[in-house]
Amino acid sequence: MDVIVAGDRAELAEARRALGIGGTPPAEASLALVPTMGALHEGHRSLMRLARERAEHVAVSIFVNPLQFGPNEDFSRYPRTFDADLEVCAAEGVSMVFAPSVEKMYLPDRQVGVSAGEMGTVVEGAFRPGHLDGMLTVVLKLFNLVRPDVAVFGQKDAQQLAMVRRMVADLDLPISIVGGPTVREADGMALSSRNRYLSPEDRGAALALSRALFAGAAQRTPEEIRRAACAVLAAEPAVAVDYLVLVNPATFAEVREDHTGEAILAVAARVGSTRLIDNVTITL
CATH class of the missing domain: 3.40.50.620 (HUPs)
Incomplete structure (x- = not known):
């Protein structure tokens, strides 16, 4: 049909x-x-x-x-x-x-x-x-x-x-x-209609977003998660971060150190003239 x-x-x-x-x-x-x-x-x-x-x-x-x-x-x-x-x-x-x-x-x-x-x-x-x-x-x-x-x-x-x-x-x-679920390319980058705006150099820099999320997801406490993810982003000067947050998936309020259960690690950043977002779900 x-x-x-x-x-x-x-x-x-x-x-x-x-x-x-x-x-x-x-x-x-x-x-x-x-x-x-x-x-x-x-x-x-x-x-x-x-x-x-x-x-x-x-x-x-x-x-x-x-x-x-x-x-x-x-x-x-x-x-x-x-x-x-x-x-x-x-x-x-x-x-x-x-x-x-x-x-x-x-x-x-x-x-x-x-x-x-x-x-x-x-x-x-x-x-x-x-x-x-x-x-x-x-x-x-x-x-x-x-x-x-x-x-x-x-x-x-x-x-x-x-x-x-x-x-x-x-x-x-x-x-x-x-x-x-989020669909990713082989290198971890989340698919987005805005990815087509990225130059080859910008796209390489944009990989820092998913790398930061995966680095954070490998940790165990909210403090460790935020620190690991921030370190990855700080190492990529071409990425201008709007936010990196660890939040409650139902309210999007920042989680405290004693939080248990699911949390979302979310990032938004500009690479060149393009703004990108990404996130992963973590169980604490």
Whole structure:
């Protein structure tokens, strides 16, 4: 079956009808959504495969959301590769792609959005004010429009995943949220649509991010973890660190020395003109 492409609400509703979604149980088909901003890579493919395990049909949204970008960020140059993205979706058995324009997604006099609350002001939210508000706003709109049973997000954007789970819990949304593991290249670098911005020299320097995380993960206490990871980053002068934090995966509050259980070691840094993020989960 060819991928059905929908660009607005009417086309999306027609696509759902064509796929038998929204019928009467038990005949109603299940649907999993993979929200993306396009420029799809193997990490996105892994999320589509995970989605196919959870539902009869998979929908992928392709939308570069302006609300997630600050005034000095890379919205205008964010890679847009729609034709190639459609080929990826077809190869992965995706049933439907929702690819609205900004004008179709947001009213010109839009006023109401989602607040990420206190959790949206720490870690990534502290360096990108309003970013997590914008992310949650578009995710809620996608949930309301596509109406999936399941939504799949990558663990690479760990705070985003945590915030979506919190929104679903706080707002009683009838959607199951699934996290997919980070996909890495052979040298350990996490796949990202922004990796294509890196020059060969920058890419070599950017490997310090994953090396720092792996060095930290090999330690036993929060202090040792932070010290080992910081030492790796300090040895690479081409990497300008925004943050390196060890946080609670549910709240993104910094963990204390007596913390037990899971923690997330997360890093954000600029290499050249490109900002990259990465994280690993550690059990203490």
